[in-house]
Amino acid sequence: MTLKDHFGLLASYNQWMNSKVYEAASLLSANDLAMDRGAFFGSILGTLNHILVADTIWLKRFAEHPACLTSLREVVDLAHPTGLDQILFDDIERLSERRVWLDQKIIGWIAGLSDDDLDIVLTYRNSQGMTFHKRYSSLVLHFFNHQTHHRGQASTLLSQAGKDVGVTDLLALIPNDIGV
Secondary structure: OOHHHHHHHHHHHHHHHHHHHHHHHOOOOHHHHHOOOOEOOEOHHHHHHHHHHHHHHHHHHHOOOHHHOOOOHHHHOOOOOOOOOOOOOOOHHHHHHHHHHHHHHHHHHHHOOOOOHHHOEEEEEOOOOOEEEEEHHHHHHHHHHHHHHHHHHHHHHHHHOOOOOOOOOHHHHOOOOOOO
């Protein structure tokens, strides 16, 4: 598998896991979703919003890559989040709709990249205005790792609320390699 293929797998995993997490979350009341459970972003809703906020910020940065001008154009047009703890949507239905839409954009973005595209250095500014110059592929890996980290928190919070998201292992999406 090429690096691009691995990122395609991670994009599919992201979409698959988000659908499972949001399905479980949709079974809870608005009060249960908003209840502060002592997590870094407080509630299940806060954690899911954080993932969406961070994804939006990173995708806007990734859109600076010349190969991404078309695939991420609609993401660039979104309002820029004002903080990592911003609640973009306070109800699970609208949050879920945006998540599904964004996951489709992520899959299309990764599909449109080449291995050469992944090898450039991206210059970007963080939320404090500091400038960084980092390899695009390493940033894409961070992007998917960040989602997994916070989705794990959301999965734990859902479990504590009595909702099981089921299998969460990437292994479930890795195809058997019969030729070996």
